[in-house]
Amino acid sequence: MASVELSGVCKNFGAVEAVCDVSLSIKDREFVVFVGPSGCGKSTLLRMIAGLEEITSGELRIGGKRMNDVPAADRGIAMVFQSYALYPHMTVAENMGFGLKMSGVPKEEVRAKVAQAAAVLQIEELLDRKPRALSGGQRQRVAIGRAITRNPGVFLFDEPLSNLDAGLRAQMRIEIARLHAELDATMIYVTHDQVEAMTLADRIVVMNKGRVEQQGSPLDLYERPDNMFVASFLGQPRINFIQVRAESREGMAVLRLGAGDQVPLPPALSAAVEPGAALTLGIRPDAVGLSGEAADGSVAGSIELVEHLGSETLIHVRLPEMVGLTTVTMPGKGRVERGAACWLTFDPEQILLFDAGGTRLKPGAA
Amino acid sequence: MARRGSRLSTALIAGLILLFTGGPVLLAFYGSVVPDRILLDPNISILDHGLSFETYRYVFTGELPASYLLEGANRSMISDAARQVPQSLWNSTRIALAAMALNILLGAPAAYVFARYAFPGKKASFMFIILSPLVPTTALVVPIYMLMQSLGLIGSIYGIILVHTAQALPFTVLILSVFFRKIPAELFEAAVLDRCTGLQGFLRIALPLALPSIGATGLFAFMLSYSEYIFSLVLSGEARSRPVSVVMAALARNTDVSWSLLNTSIFIAIIPSLVLVVLVWRFVVEGLLAGSVKG
Ligand SMILES: Nc1ncnc2c1ncn2[C@@H]1O[C@H](COP(=O)(O)OP(=O)(O)OP(=O)(O)O)[C@@H](O)[C@H]1O
Ligand SMILES: [Mg+2]
Numbered sequence: 001m002a003s004v005e006l007s008g009v010c011k012n013f014g015a016v017e018a019v020c021d022v023s024l025s026i027k028d029r030e031f032v033v034f035v036g037p038s039g040c041g042k043s044t045l046l047r048m049i050a051g052l053e054e055i056t057s058g059e060l061r062i063g064g065k066r067m068n069d070v071p072a073a074d075r076g077i078a079m080v081f082q083s084y085a086l087y088p089h090m091t092v093a094e095n096m097g098f099g100l101k102m103s104g105v106p107k108e109e110v111r112a113k114v115a116q117a118a119a120v121l122q123i124e125e126l127l128d129r130k131p132r133a134l135s136g137g138q139r140q141r142v143a144i145g146r147a148i149t150r151n152p153g154v155f156l157f158d159e160p161l162s163n164l165d166a167g168l169r170a171q172m173r174i175e176i177a178r179l180h181a182e183l184d185a186t187m188i189y190v191t192h193d194q195v196e197a198m199t200l201a202d203r204i205v206v207m208n209k210g211r212v213e214q215q216g217s218p219l220d221l222y223e224r225p226d227n228m229f230v231a232s233f234l235g236q237p238r239i240n241f242i243q244v245r246a247e248s249r250e251g252m253a254v255l256r257l258g259a260g261d262q263v264p265l266p267p268a269l270s271a272a273v274e275p276g277a278a279l280t281l282g283i284r285p286d287a288v289g290l291s292g293e294a295a296d297g298s299v300a301g302s303i304e305l306v307e308h309l310g311s312e313t314l315i316h317v318r319l320p321e322m323v324g325l326t327t328v329t330m331p332g333k334g335r336v337e338r339g340a341a342c343w344l345t346f347d348p349e350q351i352l353l354f355d356a357g358g359t360r361l362k363p364g365a366a
Numbered sequence: 367m368a369r370r371g372s373r374l375s376t377a378l379i380a381g382l383i384l385l386f387t388g389g390p391v392l393l394a395f396y397g398s399v400v401p402d403r404i405l406l407d408p409n410i411s412i413l414d415h416g417l418s419f420e421t422y423r424y425v426f427t428g429e430l431p432a433s434y435l436l437e438g439a440n441r442s443m444i445s446d447a448a449r450q451v452p453q454s455l456w457n458s459t460r461i462a463l464a465a466m467a468l469n470i471l472l473g474a475p476a477a478y479v480f481a482r483y484a485f486p487g488k489k490a491s492f493m494f495i496i497l498s499p500l501v502p503t504t505a506l507v508v509p510i511y512m513l514m515q516s517l518g519l520i521g522s523i524y525g526i527i528l529v530h531t532a533q534a535l536p537f538t539v540l541i542l543s544v545f546f547r548k549i550p551a552e553l554f555e556a557a558v559l560d561r562c563t564g565l566q567g568f569l570r571i572a573l574p575l576a577l578p579s580i581g582a583t584g585l586f587a588f589m590l591s592y593s594e595y596i597f598s599l600v601l602s603g604e605a606r607s608r609p610v611s612v613v614m615a616a617l618a619r620n621t622d623v624s625w626s627l628l629n630t631s632i633f634i635a636i637i638p639s640l641v642l643v644v645l646v647w648r649f650v651v652e653g654l655l656a657g658s659v660k661g
Pocket of ligand 2: 042043
């Protein structure tokens with residue numbers, strides 16, 4: 001049993017408040033990913049769980065036991081560092097067995113455990129090498145192997161894949177997902193790569209400025225973000241934000257864009273909108289339709305930039321009187337011309353509305 | 367073209383450096399194997415007489431060189447100080463090795479603590495250690511003499527060992543703390559998770575990684591001690607505990623001394639350094655390069 005519970009956890013570095021009032025309850029065997037922009041306190045939070053950083057206030061429980069003052073080595077956790085942190089003067093086998101050796105485990109048993117972990121990661125032939133004779137991906141495997149030999153209840157990963165190239169990263173991502181399924185351990189994973197977060201997590205915790213912005217399953221956060229910060233953080237390409245003003249037309253709310261185009265809202269959302277309010281419309285690129293002709297509720301613009309990715313095409317459209325470009329994704333290799341006029345339609349079911357403070361308007365009863 | 371030019375200038379500069387470093391050593395060797403009357407007389411060719419190792423024999427056994435037994439030879443040119451060279455060599459080796467060992471034993475843990483831990487007075491104490499070599503040595507001779515006298519360490523090698531250790535320690539601490547600071551903190555955090563105490567982190571992680579740097583600083587301490595003169599002179603007292611530098615100075619000060627005897631002593635005195643450099647050179651080079659390359 002290795003659940004992890006944080007209640008009201010704070011961390012101050014002198015005057016800097018790195019983590020502030022974080023409460024989380026992580027279930028046994030859950031895969032939780034912390035995401036957020038650089039400097040938001042992800043690593044600090046992880047290091048507090050690991051015991052590498054003292055907890056300023058609040059409480060940490062692992063497996064139900066209070067761990068605030070328990071030494072790092074006794075918390076039943078293992079950590080994989082971003083820089084791998086392998087001991088350069090030890091062989092791979094020594095690296096992996098070092099923790100057991102320091103815990104007084106007999107040599108034979110250490111060797112057996114190391115061999116077992118090496119088999120899981122398919123690095124048996126590397127055991128006699130020194131870290132400097134390994135590639136980045138192999139070092140990463142060894143670092144994970146070192147964590148596995150300790151047989152922890154909780155694995156902590158701090159951006160473990162950020163030093164790998166894109167191909168290897170995708171491969172290791174799958175590997176980590178496989179390990180999670182095999183090892184029956186709780187995993188807490190820090191990244192600022194939202195693809196890793198979306199694919200690996202049972203639950204994503206989005207952090208900003210030392211606080212938890214929102215937590216939930218990947219799809220939940222993707223479809224129902226609490227605010228603009230979360231909405232913009234998840235999803236690739238990023239969500240479009242368009243400044244609009246709410247108006248009333250025949251008893252229903254519509255959104256007026258700068259140039260006068262009007263976008264109708266579904267009834268549920270319409271009920272939540274006050275006429276006259278300045279709002280931000282959020283719409284994912286894949287929920288925008290693009291056509292060469294005007295239709296009811298479509299918005300006129302002109303195509304400014306086209307990116308062909310092979311399997312899909314990104315089209316960046318300039319809407320009149322808007323600062324940024326609006327991105328549209330179309331499957332396949334759509335033939336569109338730069339500079340052409342076009343009309344955008346927004347899937348009404350996927351429209352997100354945010355108030356002036358950035359909080360999402362929840363659809364009310366219709 | 368440019369390539370050949372740069373190679374040429376490299377060779378030229380290397381040659382110049384060699385001339386100033388290796389030249390004196392070769393001259394000393396040359397002077398030591400050629401008897402005075404041949405060395406100083408432009409009319410006698412060296413090639414006619416061949417090499418002579420009589421002065422070496424004198425230094426180690428006390429048997430006078432044949433040339434000085436000839437009638438009319440100036441016996442005063444044979445200085446007794448030359449007979450002290452073997453004992454002084456032994457003294458110096460012990461002193462320098464002890465200073466080197468103490469430097470590593472005291473300096474490495476100190477450097478580690480300065481590099482990795484915060485404690486009250488850290489900055490001030492580090493500054494004190496680093497700046498202490500700026501005090502002119504001569505200003506310290508009298509106070510240190512009095513200190514050693516009160517400790518009863520005048521006339522033994524132990525007082526000299528203490529002083530030489532203290533002289534090299536600032537450099538040892540500085541160089542090693544720079545190295546320790548370069549070891550990524552995550553390595554020690556991994557060690558903490560692997561159940562290492564602070565001391566084990568030092569012994570099992572930091573120390574093995576620092577071995578080349580420790581070799582380099584140890585060699586440096588050895589050299590500093592081996593060539594140190596003023597404290598060695600003041601603290602050594604009688605012949606029994608004199609280090610090489612003091613004996614060499616005594617020889618050189620004797621205006622009548624035989625040239626070949628002086629050169630012989632010089633060459634013998636160089637040998638321990640040469641041996642040590644050859645043995646430890648690999649460490650020094652690696653140690654100096656270690657900082658620039660990330661493990
Ligand atoms: N030892 C420290 N002393 C002072 N401030 C610190 C210390 N460690 C972290 N901080 C501060 O705490 C905040 C959170 O840092 P943290 O390393 O947790 O960010 P992060 O979310 O992991 O960022 P990144 O994605 O860049 O790794 C930052 O503002 C950082 O400057
Ligand atoms: Mg971080």
